Amino acid sequence: MISYAEVVGLTAGFLVALGLVPQIVRVWRLKDAQEISLAFNLLSLGGTALWLAYGVILGLLSVIVWNGTNTVLLVVLLAVKLRYGMGRDPTGVPPAAHGSLG
Secondary structure, three states, X not given: OOOHHHHHHHHHHHHHHHHHHHHHXXXXXXXXXXXXXXXXXXXXXXXXXHHHHHHHHHOOHHHHHHHHHHHHHHHHXXXXXXXXXXXXXXXXXXXXXXXXXX
């Protein structure tokens, strides 16, 4: 039987992972990630990967499941940041606005 502490850990991890999804969807739809901090993404990814390693070392299910999930989500967020948000062109127009002239 799963412990109460594990239920709390699984629920907490789910909520943290769920919090990343709207940001990823927004960036993907707008094709613009200017507002995403590269430093935030890299630090979060590093920390989450270390939490995943910690969970694996200690065999903690909730830590493994949700930090594994968050690592994947942060890699996706980093990928869309690198694709859509590393810089604006000299006119200041975000990449999503370049579709057509008229």
